Amino acid sequence: MLHEKLLDEARALEGEIVALRRAIHAEPELGLHTPKTRDKVRAALANLPLEWSEGPSTTGVVATLKGGAGDGPCVLLRGDMDALPMPEETGLDYASTVPGTMHACGHDTHTAMLAGAVRLLCARRDSLKGEVRFMFQPGEEGFHGAKFMLEDGLLGGEGTDNKLPDAAFALHVMPNAQHGVVAGRAGALMASADQFDITVTGRGGHAAMPHSALDPVPIACEIVTALQALVARQFDAHDPVIATVARIEAGTAHNIIADFATLRGTLRTLSSRHRDKLHAALTRLAEGIAAAHGAEARVTITPGFPVTLCDPRAVDLGEAVSHDLFGPGAFRRLDQPIMGAEDFSYVLEKVPGAMFFLGVAHEGADWRSCPAIHSPRMTVDETALPKGAALLAGCAVRFLEQGWA
Incomplete structure (x- = not known):
């Protein structure tokens, strides 16, 4: 042959x-x-x-x-x-x-x-x-x-x-x-692979007086936790979706409440349908949680490979x-x-x-x-x-x- x-x-x-x-x-x-x-x-x-x-x-x-x-x-x-x-x-x-x-x-x-x-x-x-x-x-x-x-x-x-x-x-x-x-x-x-960046903007202040500031850190943490629930409860487990927060940054010292916190991570899906849905859901979730606390969240999704x-x-x-x-x-x-x-x-x-x-x-x-x-x-x-x-x-x-x- x-x-x-x-x-x-x-x-x-x-x-x-x-x-x-x-x-x-x-x-x-x-x-x-x-x-x-x-x-x-x-x-x-x-x-x-x-x-x-x-x-x-x-x-x-x-x-x-x-x-x-x-x-x-x-x-x-x-x-x-x-x-x-x-x-x-x-x-x-x-x-x-x-x-x-x-x-x-x-x-x-x-x-x-x-x-x-x-x-x-x-x-x-x-x-x-x-x-x-x-x-x-x-x-x-x-x-x-x-x-x-x-x-x-x-x-x-x-x-x-x-x-x-x-x-x-x-x-x-x-x-x-x-x-x-x-x-x-x-x-x-x-899978497809997209990157996301979320900036949560609050109001900085002294760490000993959080009531006079708007701390973005707990808001960012709430977004991380809610994101995992979103994946588990809004997407079919037989069409897998992964949303991983790989990096969180905020603040400059142990006694300062930061003005903003940033989250960065990756989104992985196996279908274009779930890819589009995940992009929209992440944006909605982050903006909604931040708004509920009187803060703002800006979500940027950078498309990667399909x-x-x-x-x-x-x-x-x-x-x-x-x-x-x-x-x-x-x-x-x-x-x-x-x-x-x-x-x-x-x-x-x-x-x-x-x-x-x-x-x-x-x-x-x-x-x-x-x-x-x-x-x-x-x-x-x-x-x-x-x-x-x-x-x-x-x-x-x-x-x-x-x-x-």
């Missing part, structure tokens, strides 16, 4: 995949502008039959491979390139050389696996009908990089010379999931390819979504597709106890990376050959 050859070919590329991953890991970059990472990708894929395009908003690039066997559908494969603002404590020989910056979410592996998939697909270009677009994206860690690349027209669509892809696929490694196992689910895979919704057909395709490549039991359907967020959701709003998780815990280790993503001690078993490259390439080949059949 073609897919059996694909896995063998991917394993033959392991040295190149790992070398690229380590080079990116040692020089992590943040946000929308990752020029060193982009240049490493382009150098690793030089002299391949690719057309490259970039936009004005980011250092993201799209490489396009046109099949040599005629016209056909278009499939998008995505890998993200940015790191996190945190120190590394792995002690690896290729650990980050940039203080306070680390690839602790695995984007270095995502980029390297995608580059491996590029090589696999370029090697069979003559047999491909259609087109593959490889999306190397910065700014996933809260910077909306996928949204900017869409707006720049790098993926096609209105105002460009290209249509949007017909399907899209992405991988995310999980360092505390079983080595080599692929996981996914149809529908909501990951819900990551996976097309059932794409999940079926990924499961079939996983079985072809890795054998029975290689794919697991997740019972529940993950309440983290992912900006590949912007792509999936426009293009049917799916994201899958790939377990990269060290083979033979107790994977449940391995450091998770966003840990300064996170490591991956690099022998799993060829599997990720083969899976991405296999999804592209299967879709170009059979569509959603």
Whole structure:
């Protein structure tokens, strides 16, 4: 079978995949502008039959491979390139050389696996009908990089010379999931993520004379408590909602009542219906509680990533390819979504597709106890990376050959 050859070919590329991953890991970059990472990708894929395009908003690039066997559908494969603002404590020989910056979410592996998939697909270009677009994206860690690349027209669509892809696929490694196992689910895979800021304005004064002031602190505390009751009593438990107050600030000294208090936190939902409802309910609750005490509350909600919704057909395709490549039991359907967020959701709003998780815990280790993503001690078993490259390439080949059949 073609897919059996694909896995063998991917394993033959392991040295190149790992070398690229380590080079990116040692020089992590943040946000929308990752020029060193982009240049490493382009150098690793030089002299391949690719057309490259970039936009004005980011250092993201799209490489396009046109099949040599005629016209056909278009499939998008995505890998993200940015790191996190945190120190590394792995002690690896290729650990980050940039203080306070680390690839602790695995984007270095995502980029390297995608580059491996590029090589696999370029090697069979003559047999491909259609087109593959490889999306190397910065700014996933809260910077909306996928949204900017869409707006720049790098993926096609209105105002460009290209249509949007017909399907899209992405991988995310999980360092505390079983080595080599692929996981996914149809529908909501990951949550939307919005930020909120609430400022409660009262009237400052001496802490020994609270009756002559209007203390915003107990009002803020009441909002925190009421918010938890709101989530538990106004939202269906089968469509989960999370509202977390992560930071409270007020005052400058132990004997001063502050003029104002601020609350900051995150809102997570798995449906647009609950997302809109939660925004309105939070605003109503905070303003109402403050008004009841004669104070004012100003609520600001900053929209983040939407819900990551996976097309059932794409999940079926990924499961079939996983079985072809890795054998029975290689794919697991997740019972529940993950309440983290992912900006590949912007792509999936426009293009049917799916994201899958790939377990990269060290083979033979107790994977449940391995450091998770966003840990300064996170490591991956690099022998799993060829599997990720083969899976991405296999999804592209299967879709170009059979569509959603």
